[in-house]
Amino acid sequence: MIPIRIDRDQWGEITESLLRNKTRAFLTAFGIFWGIFMLLLLMGGGKGMEDLLSSNFAGFATNSGFMFSQQTSKPYQGFRKGRWWSIQVPDVERVRHAVPEADVVTPTVRIWGRTALNESKSCNVSICGQFPEYDRVDNPKLVYGRGINEVDIAQRRKVCVIGSRIHQELFSLTENPCGKSFQIDGIYYTVVGVSGKTEGGMSIGGNATTTVLMPYTTLQQAYNIGSRVDILCLTAREGYDMKQVQAKAEAVLKRAHRIHPDDKQAVNMVNAEAMFSMMDELFGGISILVWMIGVGTLLSGVIGVSNIMVVTVKERTTEIGIRRAIGATPADIIFMVMSESVVLTLLAGMSGITMAVLLLHGGDVVYSQVNPDAAPISFQITFSTALVAAGTLSVLGVLAGLAPAYRAMRIKPVDAMREE
Amino acid sequence: MIKLSGIHKTYQGVQPLHVLKGIDLHISKGEFVAIMGASGSGKSTLLNILGILDDYDEGEYLLDNTPIRHLKERQAAHYRNRMIGFIFQSFNLIPFKDAMENVALPLFYQGVSRRKRNELAMQYLEKVGLRDWAHHYPNELSGGQKQRVAIARALITQPRIILADEPTGALDSRTSVEVMNLLKALHQQGMTIVVVTHESGVAYQTQKIVHIKDGLIERIEDNVDPTASPFGHGTVMK
Numbered sequence A: 001m002i003p004i005r006i007d008r009d010q011w012g013e014i015t016e017s018l019l020r021n022k023t024r025a026f027l028t029a030f031g032i033f034w035g036i037f038m039l040l041l042l043m044g045g046g047k048g049m050e051d052l053l054s055s056n057f058a059g060f061a062t063n064s065g066f067m068f069s070q071q072t073s074k075p076y077q078g079f080r081k082g083r084w085w086s087i088q089v090p091d092v093e094r095v096r097h098a099v100p101e102a103d104v105v106t107p108t109v110r111i112w113g114r115t116a117l118n119e120s121k122s123c124n125v126s127i128c129g130q131f132p133e134y135d136r137v138d139n140p141k142l143v144y145g146r147g148i149n150e151v152d153i154a155q156r157r158k159v160c161v162i163g164s165r166i167h168q169e170l171f172s173l174t175e176n177p178c179g180k181s182f183q184i185d186g187i188y189y190t191v192v193g194v195s196g197k198t199e200g201g202m203s204i205g206g207n208a209t210t211t212v213l214m215p216y217t218t219l220q221q222a223y224n225i226g227s228r229v230d231i232l233c234l235t236a237r238e239g240y241d242m243k244q245v246q247a248k249a250e251a252v253l254k255r256a257h258r259i260h261p262d263d264k265q266a267v268n269m270v271n272a273e274a275m276f277s278m279m280d281e282l283f284g285g286i287s288i289l290v291w292m293i294g295v296g297t298l299l300s301g302v303i304g305v306s307n308i309m310v311v312t313v314k315e316r317t318t319e320i321g322i323r324r325a326i327g328a329t330p331a332d333i334i335f336m337v338m339s340e341s342v343v344l345t346l347l348a349g350m351s352g353i354t355m356a357v358l359l360l361h362g363g364d365v366v367y368s369q370v371n372p373d374a375a376p377i378s379f380q381i382t383f384s385t386a387l388v389a390a391g392t393l394s395v396l397g398v399l400a401g402l403a404p405a406y407r408a409m410r411i412k413p414v415d416a417m418r419e420e
Numbered sequence B: 001m002i003k004l005s006g007i008h009k010t011y012q013g014v015q016p017l018h019v020l021k022g023i024d025l026h027i028s029k030g031e032f033v034a035i036m037g038a039s040g041s042g043k044s045t046l047l048n049i050l051g052i053l054d055d056y057d058e059g060e061y062l063l064d065n066t067p068i069r070h071l072k073e074r075q076a077a078h079y080r081n082r083m084i085g086f087i088f089q090s091f092n093l094i095p096f097k098d099a100m101e102n103v104a105l106p107l108f109y110q111g112v113s114r115r116k117r118n119e120l121a122m123q124y125l126e127k128v129g130l131r132d133w134a135h136h137y138p139n140e141l142s143g144g145q146k147q148r149v150a151i152a153r154a155l156i157t158q159p160r161i162i163l164a165d166e167p168t169g170a171l172d173s174r175t176s177v178e179v180m181n182l183l184k185a186l187h188q189q190g191m192t193i194v195v196v197t198h199e200s201g202v203a204y205q206t207q208k209i210v211h212i213k214d215g216l217i218e219r220i221e222d223n224v225d226p227t228a229s230p231f232g233h234g235t236v237m238k
């Protein structure tokens, strides 16, 4: 077994040997330092970006899809091409019936460019009429109050959920506006909830912070929109593809509205599921790239340590020969070289970790100051990542020490007498 | 103490060199022996084999009744550490350790605690008259002082035998005398000592002179009165 003799002499020898050639030790250490620093920085940065993007999608169902109508592009059953049509409320039932793979099927309708008034305060808004089920497609992440419910729908109540911008403009950010009223186009609506969605976040059909959500039926009556549907929102049941679901729903809509089955333009579709999985792949790719760059840099650092230590061992041939001649075992020599390698690697690596953590923390602080009310995101690596990094460093230190230790072990006591 | 019979050693190389061609030698406990011979005759090779610094190819070597053959590196290191004190022509001190640390180093490899071994190192430095130089580094010491530090290092493990390869080879005559006096004093305390030299002034201070020629023992000369150097009392020819 390797006799482990760590006393002050041992430590003294390690530090002494490293300090004897400061520049060299520093340059060697720098490779490791830079490798781990870059790896962690890139990891933290990548995670921060991912956080940032996914905070934009907060509340959004990743298995969702959206359909809306456009002019037809083919003549069919006596209709000219270029006909305007729109999805209607009865289509919802048709799709629900014909596409069991769809989980949520819910219509929304939009009124654009309205002005909301509260006494002298005003705000440009758009109105979205919806059903309670819509929460399962794009959850408003309420910060106050409640969402639209079935009773609101049934009784065509004049209630609404407002976006954060409206909250700020018509009321004040510090007060809970629930129960208060404001008017749009002469009709008073009572606020029942406030959406938590932030600026720049993803939303279907316009900026969520300036959107007034209200019962579809209320909107239907107030603006006389008949049974028009602007966007038909869908989610796929577990195990089903949004693409299949949309294809079937498209066929249903085309049949009901006498649109040519091959018309590519008439039914427009957005597949959020495909988008999300593309983004997942993108981040997967980025993290593989990060790993490759980081691990590559780190490995070249390790090879650097190993190389320089091999040179050091060569230079120390006489010294090692002397040690062997006065009774050092090969294990003693291996331990001596290994401990130097591990200490150098760990020291360099730990400073790399510390530096990266400090910098990432700085990034967090700056981000939260620049965007004080954005969703909290963090670039910081987790504690367990840091631990894994430290563990990896020790292993790398040992690996780096292998070649020089092997060389040192082969030095014979007679070598003390040669090389004068 | 040392029993050699039929020792052969060939250095393998492009041109294999048969250096030792059958050495038989007996050295008893407490003897003070010199090995002499022309340069290249194989003196150092022989001493290295005695000191387990090198292997031999054929023959038998008993050190204090322990057969020294085909040792595992670990075992060899153990014997080197416990049984043998080696003194080199070029001192072979470790340059970045001070005198005391150099002397203490063999004990480090025995696992002796730092305090204990430094204490002992000071005692041995005292014995070689260098207590005041304990914290000087080798490059701050004269050749004679370095060799005395090396002797202290060889002694600290209380070995059975001291082997010295031209211990005065790098010294002037005055410091050579110092070193030889130290070895003689050790001999008087009962230590077995083998010195390789080609200075007859050194050899004549020992009891027995082994002459080596072309890898064989040419003759063994008994030196009846070691103090009666042909160049006068207490001198070393330079």
Ligand SMILES: Nc1ncnc2c1ncn2[C@@H]1O[C@H](COP(=O)(O)OP(=O)(O)OP(=O)(O)O)[C@@H](O)[C@H]1O
Residues within 6 Å of the ligand: B011, B012, B013, B017, B019, B037, B038, B039, B040, B041, B042, B043, B044, B045, B046, B198
């Ligand atoms: N490691 C080695 N490999 C090959 N040949 C060697 C080796 N060491 C010594 N020799 C050769 O072996 C022969 C004996 O060498 P050795 O060192 O024993 O001589 P020596 O008697 O000590 O000589 P000197 O008085 O010059 O020190 C020499 O010819 C030398 O060149």
Ligand SMILES: [Mg+2]
Residues within 6 Å of the ligand: B043, B044, B045
């Ligand atoms: Mg020699």
